[in-house]
Amino acid sequence: MLTRMSARDDTALVTLHFDRVPGVLGRIVHERAADYAAAEPALGATRARTHRFETALRQPGLSLIAEVKRASPSQGAIAPLDPLDAARAYEAGGARAISVLTEPRHFDGTAQALRDVAGGVAVPALRKDFVVHPAMLREAAEWGASAALLMVSVLHEATAEYLHMAHHLGLDALVEVHDERELDIALEAGAPIIGVNNRDLTTLHIDLAVSPRLIRRARDAGFGGVLVAESGYRTPQDLASVRDLADAVLVGSSLAGSGDLTRAARDLMRA
Numbered sequence: 001m002l003t004r005m006s007a008r009d010d011t012a013l014v015t016l017h018f019d020r021v022p023g024v025l026g027r028i029v030h031e032r033a034a035d036y037a038a039a040e041p042a043l044g045a046t047r048a049r050t051h052r053f054e055t056a057l058r059q060p061g062l063s064l065i066a067e068v069k070r071a072s073p074s075q076g077a078i079a080p081l082d083p084l085d086a087a088r089a090y091e092a093g094g095a096r097a098i099s100v101l102t103e104p105r106h107f108d109g110t111a112q113a114l115r116d117v118a119g120g121v122a123v124p125a126l127r128k129d130f131v132v133h134p135a136m137l138r139e140a141a142e143w144g145a146s147a148a149l150l151m152v153s154v155l156h157e158a159t160a161e162y163l164h165m166a167h168h169l170g171l172d173a174l175v176e177v178h179d180e181r182e183l184d185i186a187l188e189a190g191a192p193i194i195g196v197n198n199r200d201l202t203t204l205h206i207d208l209a210v211s212p213r214l215i216r217r218a219r220d221a222g223f224g225g226v227l228v229a230e231s232g233y234r235t236p237q238d239l240a241s242v243r244d245l246a247d248a249v250l251v252g253s254s255l256a257g258s259g260d261l262t263r264a265a266r267d268l269m270r271a
């Protein structure tokens with residue numbers, strides 16, 4: 001599918017080629033593109049950037065971004081979490097930011113979950129969704145998020161354009177990559193925050209060697225921004241390979257399904 005969108009006045013024409021996105025991820029982005037096909041692309045007035053998300057992740061030591069994740073394609077149902085209760089529990093456990101899934105079909109996410117979390121905890125909230133339309137960024141800002149996820153595997157060459165749109169709206173962006181080619185696109189786009197996903201979103205296979213490999217490559221290329229290792233972390237031992245390399249880790253399933261979110265967050269991050 002080819003989608004052309006013109007965000008009036010404040011953004012350039014953006015073209016996304018979803019046919020290039022295979023597997024599970026391909027199915028999800030086709031659904032999200034259909035959800036937003038008739039949405040208004042204009043962003044509205046520029047909002048000041050607070051850099052709240054970036055600042056939270058730049059604190060000394062490995063920062064935890066804890067995810068409110070009730071379900072996923074790889075796990076099915078994880079836990080029937082109340083998003084705000086879960087976010088407060090994560091915050092009490094030391095999380096420096098909360099990731100909130102807003103995708104409804106596969107992750108049981110909602111807009112209200114993001115609104116509740118963004119308004120109910122002191123730490124910044126990330127909108128975790130499959131951004132395929134400018135309106136999704138406008139919503140993220142309106143719902144109180146400090147940041148939004150941008151996936152290079154979905155946006156390809158449009159990554160820089162979407163990064164610009166996020167910044168226009170006052171949002172930080174977590175620009176996610178999974179391989180060398182995607183990392184090069186993120187670096188070229190000038191992303192200040194890059195996340196390396198250990199999960200191949202087309203096959204759902206997790207390889208914890210991906211994050212240290214790409215984080216080293218980013219640093220070797222002179223990248224001075226924030227680097228986040230994402231997915232598949234269950235124990236403090238799992239974190240050993242990124243503890244002295246990454247600025248932050250993004251963890252969902254193992255915390256969300258633990259039954260005691262505060263304790264699980266504390267125990268995971270214990271050095």
Ligand SMILES: O=C(O)c1ccccc1NCC(=O)[C@H](O)[C@H](O)COP(=O)(O)O
Nearest residue numbers: 072073074201230231232233251252253
């Ligand atoms: O988690 C999935 O099964 C999944 C499937 C398809 C697209 C995205 C998916 N997850 C998004 C994420 O990358 C994770 O929610 C996040 O990094 C946390 O991962 P984890 O700690 O392994 O739950």
